Amino acid sequence: MRELTETEGLPGFEDRVYNVMKREISSHTNELETDNLGSIVGKVGSGKNKVLLAGHLDEVGFIVSAITKQGFLRIKPLGGWWGHVLLSQRVKVLTKSRDLTGIVGSKAPHVLPPEERKKVLPIDKMFVDIGASSREEAESFGVSVGDPVATVCPFEPLANEKLLLSRTWDNRAGCYIALKVLEKLKGESLPNTLYSGATVQEEVGLRGAETLANKIAPQIAFATDVGVAGDIPGMNQEESGLKLGDGPIIYLMDRSMIPHRKLRDFVMETAKQNDIPYQVDIMSGGGTDAGKFHVAHDGVPTLAVSVPARYIHSHVSVVHHDDLDNAVKLLCEVIKKLDDNMVQKITGLE
Structure with a gap:
């Protein structure tokens, strides 16, 4: 399992x-x-x-659709997603050379106006932060458009060990x-x-x-x-x-x-x-x-x-x-x- x-x-x-x-x-x-x-x-x-x-x-997961000038990754969904479950979550970018940890970026609540708080952010407006400061640096990490992006969560039985998390x-x-x-x-x-x-x-x-x-x-x-x-x-x-x-x-x-x-x-x-x-x-x-x-x-x-x-x-x-x-x-x-x-x-x- x-x-x-x-x-x-x-x-x-x-x-x-x-x-x-x-x-x-x-x-x-x-x-x-x-x-x-x-x-x-x-x-x-x-x-x-x-x-x-x-x-x-x-x-279900994502595919890298673009790399911004600032080194952030744009993604498109592979399978059905609801935007509410994504922000600030860890992901893994599977490049041809190595796996990279990323974070689906989000704004802090301190700067969110009331109308924005009520909206579900579309996935095409989201970005993945892999710690790069430019497109060139992101590419030097091995990232390419078309790379798959997976979720991150270890397998674990819960306190009731018949309930299994993955x-x-x-x-x-x-x-x-x-x-x-x-x-x-x-x-x-x-x-x-x-x-x-x-x-x-x-x-x-x-x-x-x-x-x-x-x-x-x-x-x-x-x-x-x-x-x-x-x-x-x-x-x-x-x-x-x-x-x-x-x-x-x-x-x-x-x-x-x-x-x-x-x-x-x-x-x-x-x-x-x-x-x-x-x-x-x-x-x-x-x-x-x-x-x-x-x-x-x-x-x-x-x-x-x-x-x-x-x-x-x-x-x-x-x-x-x-x-x-x-x-x-x-x-x-x-x-x-x-x-x-x-x-x-x-x-x-x-």
Whole structure:
């Protein structure tokens, strides 16, 4: 968990976390598949029908868009951000030669007029201070336009050690789940062939999901991700009824997909049969890789199985260990039951 969540991997710049994922997948199987963008899965089993299970490697962050004459960096977002969570936060600029600490600059409250205090500063008005006094000095540090900029926050269990803090649970949680499922099923006599791993560039358009699904051509697919927990002050049931510790999430709909009903019902029934807690949710403001998996080729029955997380798309996020464990348990039980007859029952028109 620590290495997965602390290793950087911005959209289009997933190399570092890709190498961690590749090493971990390789510890469970020698059969790896990749697409040409950097998505990666491990293969176990030898059944006729293929099951794809994937989180996404990339995290939200920024890209350097300009260097000012004074040596400050302008940035553009990679993924969705809300300006309120950014000012005065530490960041890491990943140059080709070394990593540089930076700070998203902000004005002191002493000089803020009342009308400015009420506004959210647009990201294109923000700047990153790396301690340079000129463009030339910044460039001498190794910075170039196009360098990725990552958040900074170490992995840490909170006082309740089942609550886990990190900067990148969206979506290293999905990567962790995919790895644990691969680990637990590698010695099983599966009735199918499982491809389990992670995609790239989800945060900027589900791009790796499209290429990976076309590469693998699965009969059934699962996306593993995070959802917005609603168990904090200021949230209401209409925004989110999800709670940390109440089980993984089965999405009934999101912006990118309405799940295949037979697969959805099969997964929910499997959870009930195995006393695995789960939550259901409708997410109107976001999507997952399932949005691309399900429209690959002539259509793939797909479901998103996620875990609730607090504070995503910021420098910090919190998940519950039990939700991760129960997501792994549920997906393992489901995959073990996906034999030829069950796949035909799900995909058939009867």
